[in-house]
Amino acid sequence: MIYLDNAATTYHKPQSVIDAVVEAMQGMGNSSRGSHSGALKAARTVYDARCKAAALFGCSDPSRVVFTSNSTEALNIALSGLFAPGDHVISTDLEHNSVLRPLYRLQAEEGVLLDFVRADRQGCVDYDDFEVLIRPETKAVVCNHASNLTGNMLDLDQIGSICRKHGLLLVVDASQTAGCIPIDVEKTGISVLCFTGHKGLYGPQGTGGMCIAEGVEIRPFKVGGSGVQSFSKTQPAQYPTRLEAGTLNGHGLAGLSAAFDFIAETGVEAIHAKEIALMRRFYDGVKDIPGVKVYGDFSTDDRAAIVALNIRDYESGEVSDELSENYGIATRPGAHCAPRMHEALGTAEQGAVRFSFSYFNTEAEVDIAIDAIREIARL
Amino acid sequence: MREKKLRLIITFHTTTAAMAFEKYCMANGLPGRLIPVPTSITAGCGMAWMAAPEDRPALEEAIQKDALAVDALYEIVH
Numbered sequence: 001m002i003y004l005d006n007a008a009t010t011y012h013k014p015q016s017v018i019d020a021v022v023e024a025m026q027g028m029g030n031s032s033r034g035s036h037s038g039a040l041k042a043a044r045t046v047y048d049a050r051c052k053a054a055a056l057f058g059c060s061d062p063s064r065v066v067f068t069s070n071s072t073e074a075l076n077i078a079l080s081g082l083f084a085p086g087d088h089v090i091s092t093d094l095e096h097n098s099v100l101r102p103l104y105r106l107q108a109e110e111g112v113l114l115d116f117v118r119a120d121r122q123g124c125v126d127y128d129d130f131e132v133l134i135r136p137e138t139k140a141v142v143c144n145h146a147s148n149l150t151g152n153m154l155d156l157d158q159i160g161s162i163c164r165k166h167g168l169l170l171v172v173d174a175s176q177t178a179g180c181i182p183i184d185v186e187k188t189g190i191s192v193l194c195f196t197g198h199k200g201l202y203g204p205q206g207t208g209g210m211c212i213a214e215g216v217e218i219r220p221f222k223v224g225g226s227g228v229q230s231f232s233k234t235q236p237a238q239y240p241t242r243l244e245a246g247t248l249n250g251h252g253l254a255g256l257s258a259a260f261d262f263i264a265e266t267g268v269e270a271i272h273a274k275e276i277a278l279m280r281r282f283y284d285g286v287k288d289i290p291g292v293k294v295y296g297d298f299s300t301d302d303r304a305a306i307v308a309l310n311i312r313d314y315e316s317g318e319v320s321d322e323l324s325e326n327y328g329i330a331t332r333p334g335a336h337c338a339p340r341m342h343e344a345l346g347t348a349e350q351g352a353v354r355f356s357f358s359y360f361n362t363e364a365e366v367d368i369a370i371d372a373i374r375e376i377a378r379l
Numbered sequence: 380m381r382e383k384k385l386r387l388i389i390t391f392h393t394t395t396a397a398m399a400f401e402k403y404c405m406a407n408g409l410p411g412r413l414i415p416v417p418t419s420i421t422a423g424c425g426m427a428w429m430a431a432p433e434d435r436p437a438l439e440e441a442i443q444k445d446a447l448a449v450d451a452l453y454e455i456v457h
C-alpha cells in the first residue's frame with residue numbers, strides 16, 4: 001500500500017518509537033503511584049516526555065505540559081474549562097469538529113457566544129476580520145494552526161498579537177502542525193496549545209497533550225486519582241496533576257518520548273522541507289491535469305503537506321475507493337470532520353479526496369499517485 | 380473508474396456497526412465489501428456495505444435473523 005493519509009494518522013513510525021513502546025510494555029509501573037523501581041521508571045519516562053514536549057513547543061515550564069489521549073481530549077479540556085456563560089469566543093471556518101462540536105455545545109448548553117472568521121473559496125482568512133469581531137465580552141480566539149482539509153496555515157504571530165493587544169486568550173489546535181511546523185508558544189503568545197501524538201509527531205495513537213501558559217486557569221474536566229494529596233476532597237490545583245486524573249498512558253508516552261527524540265534529532269525544519277517537497281511534486285504533477293481541481297492556497301510553503309482535490313464531478317468516495325482498490329493508494333474522501341471548511345470551498349456535497357504526505361513517503365510513491373490521478377481523470 | 384451499475388448499499392449509524400457487519404458477513408460467507416458511503420445517500424464521512432442487488436435477500440435475512448445493527452438499505456446506481 002502507498003499510504004497518503006498521513007493527516008489522519010502517520011502510518012510509518014520510527015523504529016525507536018516502536019522499540020520504546022515494546023520496552024515499556026515489558027515492564028513499567030504506574031507514574032505517580034508509589035516509589036518502587038517500576039513506578040519510578042514510569043514517572044521518569046513521563047517526566048522526560050514532558051520536558052521534551054516543553055522544549056519542542058517553547059514552553060519554559062514542563063509542569064505546564066499536560067498529557068491527554070489525543071488533541072480532541074485536550075481541546076475538550078481546554079474549551080470546557082475556560083469559559084463562562086456570556087463569554088464570547090471567536091473561531092474560524094478552518095476548524096475541525098474537535099473544536100467545532102465542543103464550541104457548539106458550549107453555545108447550546110452554557111450560553112457561550114460564538115462568531116466565526118470566514119474563509120474564502122481558497123480557504124484563506126482576512127486577519128482584519130478577527131479584530132472586527134471583537135467585542136467587550138470576547139474572551140478568546142480558538143483556532144486551527146493548519147486546516148486538515150486544505151493544509152492552509154493560519155499566521156499565529158498575527159493572531160497572537162491581536163490577542164495580546166485585546167487581552168484575549170489564544171487556544172490553538174496544532175493537530176496538523178506539531179512536529180512539522182516550528183511552534184513557540186511563549187513567543188507567539190499561545191495560551192493553550194493542543195497537540196496529538198499520532199500524526200506529525202510520529203508517536204503512538206492514544207497520546208496527545210496541551211501546553212498551558214502562565215496565568216491560564218483551566219477548570220478540571222475530570223477529577224479523581226492523582227497519587228498525591230489523597231485526603232483532599234478536591235483535585236490538586238497544581239498543573240499537570242490538576243488535569244490528569246487517572247492513570248496516564250505510560251506505555252504510549254514512552255513511545256511519544258522517543259518520538260520527540262526523533263523530531264529533535266531530525267529537525268522540524270528538515271521534516272517540513274521533505275514533506276513540502278513531496279507535496280509540491282504531487283501538486284505540480286496533478287494541478288494541470290484536465291478535470292482535476294485542487295483546493296487551497298499553494299502560494300506559500302508555510303502550510304501543511306496536504307493536497308485536497310476532486311476529479312470532474314466524480315464522488316470523492318468513489319475516487320478514493322478506486323485509488324485504494326486498483327492502485328493500492330490510501331487517501332481520505334468525504335468531509336474530513338471539517339464541515340465549515342467544505343462549505344467555504346463549495347465541496348459540501350462532493351467532498352474531496354485528500355492526499356497527505358509524511359517524512360517517510362518517497363518521490364516514487366508520489367509519481368505513482370500522479371499517474372493514477374491522470375488515468376482516473378482521462379475520460 | 381469502476382463501472383457504474385445498480386448496487387445494494389447498506390448504511391450504518393457508527394463505524395462499530397459497520398465493523399460488526401463486516402465480521403458477521405465474513406464469518407458467514409455473505410457477499411459484499413466496505414466502501415466510502417456514497418454522497419448521494421449522505422454527505423460526510425463513513426463507511427457503507429456494497430453488494431449486488433441479487434444478494435439482498437440473503438443479507439436481509441441475516442439482518443432480521445441476527446438483529447444486525449444497520450441504518451438503511453438502498454439500491455442505487457453507484
Ligand SMILES: Cc1ncc(COP(=O)(O)O)c(C=O)c1O
Pocket residue numbers: 007008070071072073095096098099144146147148173175176196197208
Ligand atoms: C485539525 C485537527 N484537529 C483535531 C483533530 C483531532 O485529532 P485526534 O483525533 O488525534 O484527537 C484532527 C485530526 O483528526 C485534526 O486534523
